[in-house]
Amino acid sequence: MRTTPILFVISILSVPQIQARNFNTQARSYSIFDSVLQSAYQISSFVQDALNVVLTQTQTVSNATEDAPEDAYLNITQLATKYGYPIEEHTVTTEDGYIINVHRIPRGRHNVTNNVVVFLMHGLVESSESWILQGPDKALGYILADQGFDVWMGNARGNKYAKKHLTLQPNQQDFWDFTWEEIGIYDLPAMIDYALHVTNRDSLYYVGYSQGTTSFYVMNSLKPEYNKKIKMMFALAPVAFMANVRSPLIKMFSPASESLAYLLLNYNASSTDYLTSMTGKFCSNMSLTCNIILHMIVGHDSKHLSALMPLLLGHMPTSCSTLQLVHYGQLVQSGRFCQFDYGAQMNLEMYGKDSPPDYDLSKATVPNVVFFSEHDWVATPADVKRLLTRLPNVYDSNFIADFNHLDLMYAPVANDIIYSKIVKYIYDFEYNTILGVY
Numbered sequence: 001m002r003t004t005p006i007l008f009v010i011s012i013l014s015v016p017q018i019q020a021r022n023f024n025t026q027a028r029s030y031s032i033f034d035s036v037l038q039s040a041y042q043i044s045s046f047v048q049d050a051l052n053v054v055l056t057q058t059q060t061v062s063n064a065t066e067d068a069p070e071d072a073y074l075n076i077t078q079l080a081t082k083y084g085y086p087i088e089e090h091t092v093t094t095e096d097g098y099i100i101n102v103h104r105i106p107r108g109r110h111n112v113t114n115n116v117v118v119f120l121m122h123g124l125v126e127s128s129e130s131w132i133l134q135g136p137d138k139a140l141g142y143i144l145a146d147q148g149f150d151v152w153m154g155n156a157r158g159n160k161y162a163k164k165h166l167t168l169q170p171n172q173q174d175f176w177d178f179t180w181e182e183i184g185i186y187d188l189p190a191m192i193d194y195a196l197h198v199t200n201r202d203s204l205y206y207v208g209y210s211q212g213t214t215s216f217y218v219m220n221s222l223k224p225e226y227n228k229k230i231k232m233m234f235a236l237a238p239v240a241f242m243a244n245v246r247s248p249l250i251k252m253f254s255p256a257s258e259s260l261a262y263l264l265l266n267y268n269a270s271s272t273d274y275l276t277s278m279t280g281k282f283c284s285n286m287s288l289t290c291n292i293i294l295h296m297i298v299g300h301d302s303k304h305l306s307a308l309m310p311l312l313l314g315h316m317p318t319s320c321s322t323l324q325l326v327h328y329g330q331l332v333q334s335g336r337f338c339q340f341d342y343g344a345q346m347n348l349e350m351y352g353k354d355s356p357p358d359y360d361l362s363k364a365t366v367p368n369v370v371f372f373s374e375h376d377w378v379a380t381p382a383d384v385k386r387l388l389t390r391l392p393n394v395y396d397s398n399f400i401a402d403f404n405h406l407d408l409m410y411a412p413v414a415n416d417i418i419y420s421k422i423v424k425y426i427y428d429f430e431y432n433t434i435l436g437v438y
């Protein structure tokens with residue numbers, strides 16, 4: 001059992017058929033042998049981290065091997081319908097041709113409605129489903145709908161609800177030639193404009209989790225005209241600066257690690273479908289292993305989550321582009337929040353200078369309410385504090401002791417600690433404008 005995560009890593013390392021992102025990769029002509037030597041130290045420390053996680057996890061998650069509940073096998077429409085919520089599926093096409101399904105819960109169980117529109121954006125390898133998995137009275141999507149808010153749940157290109165394109169097929173490499181920057185400059189604007197159009201509003205509330213915050217800040221800085229379409233941004237575990245990331249799997253994608261995974265995937269677009277199907281295989285009979293892997297990614301304090309794990313693993317990971325991981329890996333190394341690093345020569349062509357430009361957070365003028373937590377290995381407290389000093393309009397920030405990265409989304413107690421607060425912020429902001437900045 002203890003060696004399985006290592007096998008998993010090796011299988012990531014041996015991904016076949018990856019191709020170049022449309023530019024010259026000559027600058028990085030490593031001999032694989034040299035890189036193995038260079039990376040020996042980092043790999044061994046990665047293995048150590050992994051083993052530590054395995055050892056600390058084996059006890060606490062041992063109950064997760066129980067059979068997965070029915071909800072693990074239901075999709076978003078089936079889930080919402082089962083629990084008595086109306087759900088609509090809408091289709092949005094981005095400027096660059098991706099066709100994305102967006103899900104809407106227009107009202108909740110109590111049939112009250114007001115005119116507040118809330119847009120929710122999931123994290124890496126997740127989908128719109130993430131917002132309702134915990135069920136009524138626990139999941140943010142349902143809680144907001146029961147308040148009478150009009151809830152829209154976006155999807156990022158490449159995930160299970162956004163795997164179509166006007167001209168490309170997911171089996172073509174070009175389909176996967178994007179990072180979370182494209183999600184920020186194409187997917188979010190298309191979905192937000194669509195939701196505003198359908199609801200006939202000028203602006204909405206945005207809740208982002210993890211990558212759903214990264215791509216939001218990209219949108220704010222590269223398309224600042226979208227600031228005025230957002231009343232308030234709720235950032236759950238925001239990821240922008242990453243110098244202090246502790247998650248071994250994310251670090252593995254950092255150029256600083258010089259690991260084989262980075263070298264093999266470097267600059268090459270492909271889907272993480274192999275990873276998803278592999279996880280599926282493992283998880284059908286080995287949910288303990290999956291638990292361990294997830295906790296290696298997100299931080300190892302799992303006391304809030306063990307009961308929910310079989311359900312979560314039925315819904316994630318869904319697919320993304322490997323370049324999303326590589327771009328995050330670059331942020332870990334550089335400690336900056338900046339555009340994709342193509343290597344000095346290509347950067348000159350793309351950006352007119354040899355290093356990638358920073359995203360200009362001073363343009364992100366939307367009022368931000370930030371939630372971050374003590375045991376988060378991805379959005380670490382140190383990195384979030386740095387983000388807080390850069391955001392020009394921090395409305396409030398909330399530090400949560402004892403939570404890890406996933407707990408903000410999935411801990412049963414998140415309703416008391418986070419979601420009921422979001423509802424209150426919206427009421428204050430919406431109906432008592434003296435508190436607002438506009």
Ligand SMILES: *[C@@H]1O[C@H](CO)[C@@H](O)[C@H](O)[C@H]1NC(C)=O
Binds near residue numbers: 059060061063
């Ligand atoms: C595992 O399940 C058993 C019985 O259902 C329970 O007594 C025990 O406390 C659980 N352990 C953990 C760590 O949740």
Ligand SMILES: *[C@@H]1O[C@H](CO)[C@@H](O)[C@H](O)[C@H]1NC(C)=O
Binds near residue numbers: 077078
């Ligand atoms: C969910 O599954 C049902 C039954 O297979 C299908 O009819 C429906 O279109 C699916 N919904 C989504 C959003 O994929």
Ligand SMILES: *[C@@H]1O[C@H](CO)[C@@H](O)[C@H](O)[C@H]1NC(C)=O
Binds near residue numbers: 111
């Ligand atoms: C809720 O609203 C719908 C549509 O307006 C209506 O058909 C339904 O009867 C209402 N249900 C309750 C419990 O009021």
Ligand SMILES: *[C@@H]1O[C@H](CO)[C@@H](O)[C@H](O)[C@H]1NC(C)=O
Binds near residue numbers: 284
């Ligand atoms: C899981 O294990 C059981 C018994 O060990 C086996 O019958 C079943 O086929 C396995 N399922 C999968 C999906 O491998």
Ligand SMILES: CC(=O)N[C@H]1CO[C@H](CO)[C@@H](O)[C@@H]1O
Binds near residue numbers: 019264267
């Ligand atoms: C770094 C790396 O592995 N680059 C590869 C990307 O894919 C092309 C094939 O299209 C290879 O030639 C590169 O070596």
